[in-house]
Amino acid sequence: MKFNLALANLLLLSLVGFAIQGCQGKVVQFIFGDSLSDVGNNKYLSRSLAQASLPYYGIDFGNGLPNGRFTNGRTVADIIGDHTGLPRPPAFLDPSLTEDVILENGVNYASGGGGILNETGGYFIQRLSLWKQIELFQGTTELIKNKLGKQAADKFFQEANFVVALGSNDFINNYLMPVYSDSWKYNDETFVEYLMETLQKQLQVLHSLGARKVMVFGLGPMGCIPLQRVLSTTGQCQQKANNLALSFNKAASKLIVNIGKQLPNSSFRFGDAYDVVDDVIRNPYKYGFNNSDSPCCSLGSIRPALTCLPASTLCEDRSKYVFWDEYHPSDSANELIANELIKKFGFLGVNPEAPTPAPESAIAPSPDE
Numbered sequence: 474m475k476f477n478l479a480l481a482n483l484l485l486l487s488l489v490g491f492a493i494q495g496c497q498g499k500v501v502q503f504i505f506g507d508s509l510s511d512v513g514n515n516k517y518l519s520r521s522l523a524q525a526s527l528p529y530y531g532i533d534f535g536n537g538l539p540n541g542r543f544t545n546g547r548t549v550a551d552i553i554g555d556h557t558g559l560p561r562p563p564a565f566l567d568p569s570l571t572e573d574v575i576l577e578n579g580v581n582y583a584s585g586g587g588g589i590l591n592e593t594g595g596y597f598i599q600r601l602s603l604w605k606q607i608e609l610f611q612g613t614t615e616l617i618k619n620k621l622g623k624q625a626a627d628k629f630f631q632e633a634n635f636v637v638a639l640g641s642n643d644f645i646n647n648y649l650m651p652v653y654s655d656s657w658k659y660n661d662e663t664f665v666e667y668l669m670e671t672l673q674k675q676l677q678v679l680h681s682l683g684a685r686k687v688m689v690f691g692l693g694p695m696g697c698i699p700l701q702r703v704l705s706t707t708g709q710c711q712q713k714a715n716n717l718a719l720s721f722n723k724a725a726s727k728l729i730v731n732i733g734k735q736l737p738n739s740s741f742r743f744g745d746a747y748d749v750v751d752d753v754i755r756n757p758y759k760y761g762f763n764n765s766d767s768p769c770c771s772l773g774s775i776r777p778a779l780t781c782l783p784a785s786t787l788c789e790d791r792s793k794y795v796f797w798d799e800y801h802p803s804d805s806a807n808e809l810i811a812n813e814l815i816k817k818f819g820f821l822g823v824n825p826e827a828p829t830p831a832p833e834s835a836i837a838p839s840p841d842e
């Protein structure tokens with residue numbers, strides 16, 4: 474009797490669960506970004522030189538094997554998604570991606586080396602630029618429309634969260650490198666304008682494809698990544714690169730507010746963690762870090778070693794290093810950045826008429842690592 478009751482309850486629960494699922498659909502996220510958000514797309518770009526496919530990438534994530542993330546643990550988008558109760562979307566190029574997987578988990582299009590501009594990161598041979606990522610997303614919308622019908626598909630995308638997090642490669646792997654023509658065609662001011670004009674068009678296209686809730690992440694003090702520090706004889710941060718990040722953030726923040734006003738029924742938000750990362754780099758001990766100027770994974774005296782390799786040496790305590798490799802923050806630093814962004818996105822409603830987020834019950838629990 475007891476057993477039957479339990480069984481009946483279970484049945485009832487799953488039926489109710491199914492009904493909720495069936496009528497409301499699930500809130501998922503679509504992520505557009507570079508190596509800071511890549512969860513494996515570049516693994517499938519066989520000619521790409523931007524790879525996180527060797528140990529010790531992923532050492533503090535899941536089974537500890539490389540998983541495509543360019544860090545030892547979680548990305549900022551992982552941590553923010555977990556906090557909001559959203560599933561972690563798989564890489565677009567993952568061969569197991571199907572319509573059902575997309576409906577349950579969303580998609581991550583982020584690609585190491587990618588930028589807002591098509592020409593950014595050409596040195597890496599293969600990477601998905603933001604335009605390319607948006608083109609792939611358009612394909613995803615067609616797929617889901619064919620599966621669900623237009624009305625249900627529109628609703629699915631309108632309720633989804635969108636993350637757009639690119640820009641550092643447009644500087645580090647384009648404008649600031651003399652081999653790229655953008656470095657002599659533009660000056661600091663006109664280059665940031667060019668990025669903003671492009672980003673504006675890209676966000677408009679995303680909106681026309683159904684995106685309504687969009688979070689755009691700004692840049693950190695990119696002149697302080699270990700790779701930039703070794704460029705100077707004194708090992709100091711590159712002030713020019715930091716100033717460019719600040720100009721980008723200022724211009725992007727303004728752009729996002731305007732876009733939110735222009736595009737109907739949308740919630741466009743901008744957030745950056747520049748100030749807190751800048752402070753961590755200056756005062757690592759204050760935040761429980763022990764090192765903020767060199768990579769945890771390094772080849773000793775060979776600097777910069779452009780990637781973390783099996784031959785590299787790891788720092789003793791990975792949670793005490795701000796940087797994992799020459800470019801990318803560690804899991805602990807990503808947690809700090811994510812918490813700052815959560816605070817900013819939580820308190821700064823750019824668009825007060827933003828649709829209220831879906832109720833907690835419709836949101837799936839976050840996957841375990």
Ligand SMILES: *[C@@H]1O[C@H](CO)[C@@H](O)[C@H](O)[C@H]1NC(C)=O
Nearest residue numbers: 590591602603604605606608
């Ligand atoms: C950028 O690349 C996309 C294809 O991914 C192409 O459709 C678009 O025309 C390109 N834009 C520019 C400005 O080159």
Ligand SMILES: *[C@@H]1O[C@H](CO)[C@@H](O)[C@H](O)[C@H]1NC(C)=O
Nearest residue numbers: 631685735736737738739828
């Ligand atoms: C905005 O949302 C309202 C309510 O859902 C809807 O009636 C209206 O058509 C939408 N407007 C546009 C331009 O999408």
Ligand SMILES: *[C@@H]1O[C@H](CO)[C@@H](O)[C@H](O)[C@H]1NC(C)=O
Nearest residue numbers: 761762763764789790791793
């Ligand atoms: C911090 O670094 C110093 C020197 O690099 C080392 O002696 C010390 O043990 C480290 N502390 C922690 C908590 O890792």
